[in-house]
Amino acid sequence: MPWDLKPDRPIYTQLVEHIEWMILSGVYPPGAKLPSVRDLAREASVNPNTMQRALAQLEEDGLIITHRTSGRSITEDSEMIQKARIRIAREQVSEFLEKMKKLGFDKKEILSIINNMIEEVGK
Amino acid sequence: MPWDLKPDRPIYTQLVEHIEWMILSGVYPPGAKLPSVRDLAREASVNPNTMQRALAQLEEDGLIITHRTSGRSITEDSEMIQKARIRIAREQVSEFLEKMKKLGFDKKEILSIINNMIEEVGK
DNA sequence: ATTATTGTATTAAGCGCTTAATACAATAAT
DNA sequence: ATTATTGTATTAAGCGCTTAATACAATAAT
Incomplete structure (x- = not known):
């Protein structure tokens, strides 16, 4: 899984988002141990x-927990996740609809475009 | 129409996007004259x-034309617009679907969430 | 006991973005 | 003819982000 960092936004926010979805999508399940800061940095x-x-940042958001000398882990609180x-x-949906609205697309057109493009998505 | 600039991304890229949708949505129709740099800057x-x-940047993209001493105008090329x-x-659709996919939503769920939230959009 | 691995902190440097202050040439407006 | 308005350019400063180098305390691993 490539990190795919771009220079158009602060890198650390992109790191937050990337790790975030790794947690939310189950790559790191609740309670799982995270690699060390150094390893993650090297990986990215x-x-x-x-x-x-x-x-x-992620800790502040409550998604991960720090254990001072034995690394970090994902929260056990699967409900929070x-x-x-x-x-x-x-x-995401809200931002997306807002942008499409600004571009002058109405409900019908939006659904139409999505249906035309959604085949690339799994399932 | 507020410019709504946030500090999380370079301001000039946000300006590009904002003016872009003003052009694409017809606030400034093809051939229309743009306010001066100074006026636009004050406005934003x-x-x-x-x-x-x-x-x-917008000029490089071909959406606007500079007339050196009489300001700028939107391209006459409405087809390009x-x-x-x-x-x-x-x-936008592509980026959106990609993000939803990363969050682990499948086609059915995506359409379901959109249908639940789309009422806020006009039409 | 010793060593390696945690997270954490600090300092200095470089970079792009943004602002502020100015100035200039070209030309539209008067 | 004079004035005002265009876009454009330059310089200096401040700021946050990022990197690099280094160090430290706590503790897990050996």
């Missing part, structure tokens, strides 16, 4: 300080 | 240099 080809910053997944999905 | 509460940068509108819409 990023400075450890930058990764540290991303992890601090589920809620975060729904919340973020709704945000 | 931004430094003229920053606005200048955004306009240079139409194509840009479709292209950008498809990009």
